[in-house]
Amino acid sequence: MHKSVITSGARGNARIRGGVATSQKHDSxxxxxxxxxSYIDDMPEPEGTLHLGVGFATVAHGIIKSLDLSAVRTAPGVVDVLTWKDVPGENDISPSGMHDDPIFAVDRVQFHGQPVFAVVAKTRDQARRAARLAKIEYEELPGIFSIDNLDPATARQVTTPLTLKRGDARAAIDAAPRRLKGRVKIGGQDHFYLEGQVSLAIPGEDDDILIYCSTQGPSETQHLIAHVLGVPSHAVTVEVRRMGGGFGGKETQANQWAAMAAIAAKKQKRAVKIRLDRDEDMTSTGKRHDFIVDYEVGFDDEGHILGVDFLYVLNAGFSADLSGPVGDRALFHCDNAYFYPAVQARSAPLYTNTVSNTAFRGFGGPQGMVGAERVIEEVAFATGKDPLEIRKLNFYDPMGTDNGRNITPYHQKVEDCIIQRIVAELEQSANYAARRAEIRAFNAKSRYVKRGIALTPVKFGISFTKTESNxxxxxxxxxxxxxxxxxxxxxxxxxxxxxxxxxxxxxxxxxxxxxxxxxxxxxxxxxxxxxxxxxxxxxxxxxxxxxxxxxxxxxxxxxxxxxxxxxxxxxxxxxxxxxxxxxxxxxxxxxxxxxxxxxxxxxxxxxxTPKIHWDRSKGRGHAFYYFAYGAACAEVSVDVLTGEYQVERADILHDAGRSLNPAIDLGQVEGGFVQGMGWLTTEELVWDDKGRLRTHAPSTYKIPLASDRPKIFNVALTDWSEAYEPTIHRSKAVGEPPFPLAISVLHALSDAVASVADYRICPRLDAPATPERVLMVMERLRRQRG
Missing domain, CATH: 3.30.365.10 (Aldehyde oxidase/xanthine dehydrogenase, molybdopterin binding domain)
Incomplete structure (x- = not known):
């Protein structure tokens, strides 16, 4: 396992201070x-800086019949009020080119919290107070706030779905000795970055404008602002020193607020700043897509998967945003680390009257893996075997072998598979077999507390699905x-x-x-x-x-x-x-x-990046340059009276190749795991029957706390792996791949829950597995057991 290496700082020693493969602290x-x-909100504001407050829609779906902003315009400190009519260029910041994502609503609103206008005032407080004085009359229309009851065959889709196909899945399932079907629901997630959406726009000479923006995509922000202002891209400069977190929530979502500031700054010829508060941010910015995954699988008595059919339905929200590629990447990971002899996987990005969902750490990959792991769990319960045994039985061929079991559903060959060794090492170091036996014995005697354990793998593809982004x-x-x-x-x-x-x-x-x-x-x-x-x-x-x-x-x-x-x-x-x-x-x-x-x-x-090619129309290509691997073993304890639980221990072995900086990479693995744990257990997004997000603040939305971390947390990087391809110093990406390691926690909870029915029934535990959901599943299993 990796050991931190800090070299001597003395000049002339055998090694420089701070080269690659050494543990260095973050530069900031x-x-x-x-x-x-210094973050954007810490920067000294130019003299005369104005501030923006946003007027948000108060209905989730409706026609704007009248917009009376007279009281807004006469409020103290107000300099101007902006609507779609004040946009010099096109009133659109759609990253997909679908022209379906307006800066300001025109005659119709499509989700509660959609920006309708913006107030330019001398202070932020004045701008926000004035925005509340608008009188807007709506003709409310029926809204769609969930994908639960939508039929993907007839429901509106925001962009073209994808189908991956290799072999004849239908024939393989029908011919299999055993088969089953089911559904898993996977909740969304708020990015909950520490620094909210913020931009400062400073106009210059001619058409020039400088934007300080908390964005993950400076060039995309630049191009979209140029598009909105009707000027060439060279007139717009976007600068980012640091962000207080992003996780995908500032890949496209920063553009709307930066565009508002830019419009106001050019019109007023003064610096303009916008900063959303937490409630506004959570209400009006996109989130991780919630999914419903329908699956059907054919398998034999040993647990070999022979054929599988997936339908990944995702809640896109009101516009396309990045839902197309997110759905694609979910399908790219519907196999996780497993070879399917015959497979069909389809996506369905459905329209709803909620905020447009967007990029989030893993970009659909974790949702794809949850579907894969549910299939493994179903087969394990059907055959009466340890899920880990079923996992190992269905792994891709190890690196260096080619028995025909190394082709993905998108027809890329897996040439670098090391998941067998990682799982074997973790299984031994975590003492999995002995602990599983101990837990079974404990559960047989314990009436009120049940324990569970699971060891799950990760195979994560590294590259943008959009080729030109590489x-x-x-x-x-x-x-x-x-x-x-x-x-x-x-x-x-x-x-x-x-x-x-x-x-x-x-x-x-x-x-x-x-x-x-x-x-x-x-x-x-x-x-x-x-x-x-x-x-x-x-x-x-x-x-x-x-x-x-x-x-x-x-x-x-x-x-x-x-x-x-x-x-x-x-x-x-x-x-x-x-x-x-x-x-x-x-x-x-x-x-x-x-x-x-x-x-x-x-x-x-x-x-x-070399070798990347992808034909979406055929569902074939070399979508990823390489794969990153990892495995996690999680143990939990559950109170059967309340459904409350604690993660007792987590053991992780992750593949970062020849790590550029082991200290930073270990931090990414730890943080990714805990964030993934939050997604799958405590972070629940709730909309009411009016389409209003009710979990829009820390008081109602529960991210993991320090006290929620595993009591015992053993994390290590492999000390023997290196990238199969000539990456930078043979290192591997470590931002997103650790996130789905937390699937082990969901399956450990499932293992604990299954004990109340003597492990005879697959719990089919959906995510997030909140204490309430855990308790309800245990009650259902008791009824089924009889």
């Missing part, structure tokens, strides 16, 4: 804990004193991306990490950036920064070879110095000499 960690990290740029400057300025297209939202990319550059130049300055992400330095999403930040931007550093390094080597009249292969970069033949000079001295010699010490790097 000390600022986070001391409160000196590219990145970076800019590296080396100054005359040997210090380095680094800028790249990724955004920092607390995940340590900037530190990892800086470590890559430090490794190339063999200089200490504190010689490198990490600067804010800005569209004015690196254009056409991909969103920091899909776990691709370090993969893409690390490679782009490495490319830029290597360009400069090659120039320095050529210069030194000419300057000292030695072959290029006699020039070696050592820690903070360079050996030229039989002498050594400091890195800074070589750079100084190169500057005098008029060597270019700046470079723009670029990277595009």
């Amino acid at each position: 960690a000390h600022k986070h804990v001391t409160g000196t990290a 590219q990145a740029g970076a800019l590296v400057h080396v100054y005359g004193d040997g210090s380095v300025h680094l800028n790249h297209g990724g955004t920092e939202m607390g995940q340590g991306l900037h530190m990892k990319v800086a470590q890559v550059v430090a490794e190339e130049f063999q200089i200490d990490i504190d010689c490198i300055k990490i600067t804010a992400t800005t569209t004015g330095k690196v254009p056409n950036t991909s969103p920091t999403a899909a776990s691709s930040g370090a993969d893409l931007n690390g490679m782009a920064a490495q490319d830029a550093a290597r360009q400069i390094k090659r120039r320095l080597i050529r210069f030194a070879a000419e300057q000292y009249q030695v072959p290029e292969d006699q020039i070696v970069f050592l820690p903070n110095r360079v050996r030229v033949d039989n002498q050594e000079i400091s890195f800074g001295e070589l750079v100084k000499q190169a500057y005098i010699g008029r060597v270019q010490l700046s470079a723009a790097g670029f990277y595009k």
